[in-house]
Every structure is written in C-alpha cells, then in structure tokens.
Amino acid sequence: MNTDSISNIGDVVLDGPLGARLDAMIRNHVAATDVDYITAPFLAKTETNGWWQTEFWGKWMHSAAPFLAYRNDPALLAKVRRGVARMISSQEPGGYIGNYPDALRCGEGWDVWGIKYTLMGLLHYHDLAKRLEAAAPNNAADAACAAAAPTAADALAAACRLCDWLIAELGPGGRRGRALWETGNWCGYASSSVLEPVVWLHRRTGERRFFDFASAIVEGLSKPESGPRLVDLALDGVSVADRNGHGNVAETGGAYVMKHNRWKAYEMMSCYQGMLDYAETAEAEGLPAAVAPETLRAAAIASARDIAAEEINLAGGCASSEAWFHGARKQHLAYTRLQETCVTTTWMRLCEKLLDVTDDPFWADELERTFHNAYLAAMKADGSEFAGYTPLSGSRWHGQHHCFMHTDCCNANGPRGFLAYLRKFFVAHGDVATVNFYASARVKAALGDGRAVEFDCYSLYPRAESARLVCRTAGEFALRLRIPAHCTSAAVTLNGAAVPGDAAPGAYHTIRRAWNPGDVVEIAFAMPVVAHVHAHHAAFTRGPVLLSRDSRFGDGDLAEPFRPDSLADGQDCSALFAPAAPPSDDFLACYAASLPLGAHSENPDGALPSTVFFCDYASAGDTWRRGDHYRTWFPIEFRPDENG
Ligand SMILES: [Zn+2]
Incomplete structure (x- = not known):
C-alpha cells in the first residue's frame, strides 16, 4: 500500500x-486550527524574508484529510473545503501558489519547500473529495455543502498547474537557469524533498512529465558533487553525521550554516522518503529511472540503519x-x-x-x-x-x-x-493479515481477494505485558503477530492452548488456520526493566519505554548519582522496580524503585538503597509547567583513580 x-x-x-x-x-x-489564518499568506503574497509561512496549510491538510476519514466531523470538513477554495483562488494564472514575489521565487528561501506542502495538501484533498464524491451525501444539507466545495478534479487540476509552473521554472532548461537542488537550504535537501508529492502527482494522473521531473530531482539528489549526494555517500557507508559541508568537506566549524550543509535531519529524511516512493513507482510502472530503484532503496535503507544505530x-x-x-x-x-x-x-x-x-x-x-x-x-x-x-x-x-x-x-x-x-497498526497483503502494534482497538483490513478480516484488540501495552485479540471473521487466512524486539520473550496462545513455534522477539509469528468468530489469541510479553550504562551514566527501559524520574514525585534530587559499579550495562533490574499507583491521572505508568543512589554509602544507613519513583518518559513533565522537571540519564560516581 x-x-x-x-x-x-x-x-x-x-x-x-x-x-x-x-x-x-x-x-x-x-479541528481547532484556524484555516483562514494559515491560508492568509497565500492571498497576501507579501513574503520578503525568505521564510516558510507556506508550509503550514499543506502540513495541516496532510493530517486533516486522513483524520476526516478517521472521524466524521462536519465542522472540520467545512474548514478543509474553505481552505482548499481559498488556496485555489490564490493560484496565479501561470500556476504559482505561494507568497513570494516573482524575483524571490525559486531562490534561496523556502519557496519550493512551501510548494511541496501545497502539493501534498491539494493531493490529500483530492483523495478525500474523491472518497466523499463516491459516497452519497447523508442529507440535503450535506449535498448542498458538497456541491459548493472544490471537487477532487479541481484540486488535482490546481496541483498539476502548480507542478507545471515549477517544471517551467526549475525543470531541465527552466526559466530560472538553475537546478532545483541549487535552490533553498541544506545543500538542496529542502527544495528537493518536493520529490515526494511530484511522485504522488504522477501516480494520480499517470502523466509522464511528472515522472520525468521526478527523475530530474533524483539526478540532483544523487549526482552533482556539491549536491545532497544521498546515494554515493550512503552506499560508501558515510554516517549521516559525517556528510557535512560543501563537497563533503566540513566547513562549518560548528557554526549553524544553512546553505551548504548536509546535517539537517528532517529535510534529509524527507528526500529519502521521496526516493523510496520514486523507486516504487518506477518499478511498478516499468519506467526508466534516473538511478536504479534497487540502488535508491539500498541507499535509503543504509542511511536509515545508520540513523537507527548512530542517532x-x-x-x-x-x-x-x-x-x-x-x-x-x-x-x-x-x-x-x-x-x-x-x-x-x-x-x-x-x-x-x-x-x-x-x-x-x-x-x-x-x-x-x-x-x-x-x-x-x-x-x-x-x-x-x-x-x-x-x-x-x-x-x-x-x-x-x-x-x-x-x-x-x-x-x-x-x-x-x-x-x-x-x-x-493492522494491515493485510494476499491472504496474510498482520498485527504490528498493540493497543485497544477495533481493526479491519482487506485481504488480497477482497475478504475483510476483523479483530477486536484489548491491550494496555506497553504498560501492560499482554494483548488479547478476538477474531470477528470466519475463514482461512494467516495472522502474523509482530513480536516486539523490545521484549525478551513472548508466549502466544490460541483459545487457551499454546501455539506451536517460536515467538521470537524482533520477528513475526504466524498463525495460519480456518478462523471462527470468537477465537481468542493472547500474547504475553516478557519486558524486564533493563539498565543501560554508558559513559558513567545510567538509564532504564522497560520494553519499548524509557523510564524517567519526575519532580512531581517529590522524592529528592533527580541528579543524585549512582554508586560506582552498582549497575552493569544490560542488567535485568526487574527485582528493583515494582509497579506503583500514580500520584495523579496524568501518568501512564509508575514504578517504585529501590536503587543504590547517593553519596553517603560509608554510613550504614546511607549504604541502604533509596526508594525513588519512575514514570514512562512520555508522561514525564507533561504538565508543561516550568517548575516540573524530569530526568532520564543519571550520573554514576567516579572513583578517585578514574579520570572524568
Ligand atoms: Zn519543527
């Protein structure tokens, strides 16, 4: 998909x-976003600072359209339609939608970046409107509202005209006389990330000119010596943090240099995202790619693996x-x-x-x-x-x-x-349905032959160590359960009996059978509290969750050090942590821990462990009050013969 x-x-x-x-x-x-406010810059067209006011509407649409598909909300739908109408009304006869004066367009600022998000917004509206147009309106008021709204075709036409404008300006032989990667910041990352919606536009129109423009962007991302070089540096094993500088020579000396710098995380990953979409489309449609799809995929995977390991x-x-x-x-x-x-x-x-x-x-x-x-x-x-x-x-x-x-x-x-x-969360391909995540949910997906499979899921994971899935579908298919790498083992039962096979962490565990409504799959995850010791500091995780101390517990100095050699990296600390009732409703999970803390271990009482409290990192400090603070990495004391 x-x-x-x-x-x-x-x-x-x-x-x-x-x-x-x-x-x-x-x-x-x-739903609370003021759509007039975020579309106003497109109508005013007064940008002179080279800023990014034009990213906000497209980003909002990139969530508003899917969430309208998730929850029916007539007020939000009305806002979305009003915003799209305002955006389309702001389009110049030449196709441009943005807020830069002509002289500053496609230059050093964030103009192309804004166009990327505008294209995404228009294409998400296109998909939503198409879905709504296929469904009959519920009543006359809905019908009247829909009739006054921009159609899917309106949004697609606006997106095509905008992309055609961009091609005329920055495509091969374009009016601006420069390549797209030479515009904007971060060595071309920001502008080049427009690749993603350009590929989306090709998918929705089948127009070859959009794929060819995408190919030109991929050329820029991979070939020029001073460009982003997202392929060769990745395949040469250069870590993302070491790709800095013009021509890959560090020139910043630690300064925050925006133009010729490859260290910007968000924009770089956005380009890899577009490259993966491009590779997928080139392969699926048998189109000639600027760089072989398998090479683009290998570069994206190598970089993402490096990010996972190094960052x-x-x-x-x-x-x-x-x-x-x-x-x-x-x-x-x-x-x-x-x-x-x-x-x-x-x-x-x-x-x-x-x-x-x-x-x-x-x-x-x-x-x-x-x-x-x-x-x-x-x-x-x-x-x-x-x-x-x-x-x-x-x-x-x-x-x-x-x-x-x-x-x-x-x-x-x-x-x-x-x-x-x-x-x-829950997806299906062929005759295999896959559960990737665990939470309480009602889920369904369509198998390759069109059959719908449905389950009810019950779980407070990752606070709880179990999940229960109740089948709501009859028929034969395979159910794959993702066993998180964050647990040390898992036990799977079907209707109370152990399921044969090894439910290995970090892999899928498959149950293939003729299912009946009411069949119950239960999974128990073993998730010990684990110590992480690094560079004279310690932290704790349980399953996927990082644990944190929080000043709201009122249990002393959050930076109090651990005693030397009191913890080992990878140590199972489950015996030291016990689940505890949270002091208020704004914590998801709490633990009382008995730990070797403090600098007074020469004193018999001081040598005893201290009881302190931990919560899940997401709950830590979430009052957004400056007086509330939290800590996840704790110092470990040095001995006098160690160098700090
Ligand atoms: Zn941000």
Missing part, C-alpha cells in the same frame, strides 16, 4: 488511553538543533534543542515507509519506540499542541512562533506522526 494513501484510514479505530489521546489531538489541535536515543528521538550529531553515543549529555518534533514525525514516516518496502519488523520496532516515547512526550496532554524540542532531561515547553505567525513547523507536523503509527 502506498503510504501517501488515505485508503485504509478508519479501518483501525483506537480505544483506551491511546484512543483518547488521538481523539483529543484531532479535536483540540487539527536514535532510548526515547526513539534524534537530532540536536535539528542536526545529525552521532546522538546515540551522546544522549547522556546536555545537547541543545533535542528531538525536534519535525524530526520525530519524519523519522516515524520514514520507518512506516521502510516497513512497507522491506516487510522487516525492525522498522516497526523503531516506529513503536519513537511513538511511545519521543512522539507522545512532545504532544501536550490535551493534544492541543506539540513541543518544538523535547529534551531527555529537563522540562516540557511550547515551541517557537515561526515567520511572525502563531504557529511553528513542529505544531504543524505533529499530527502527521500519529498517522504513521495508525496506518501500520
């Missing part, structure tokens, strides 16, 4: 605490000041502006795409860890807002105001992240 599609949205409906958070986010964030921390987050920095090995230290929500969301989208492309549950493990930690931590408890940055230790707080607007890139991007999790 193409990950640009909204076709299976609504087939998975979350219940329980996670469903409540999703509903709150749709209600308080997506992703225990919260599944990454990047400092939005840049790659070998962050996995530095996660115990205080780096600036950690885990930008845009990076978190884009990593989840890339993992979703890679799971689709490779069928390797490794990417589901990565997506799950990021979702339950960095992502949910960035979302305010009521879903109304996303943080710009989310440190591993510190406090939670609002993002910036960008481009003189009362929003920012992260607030606009946040809701898209939830979709990556939702779309891959």
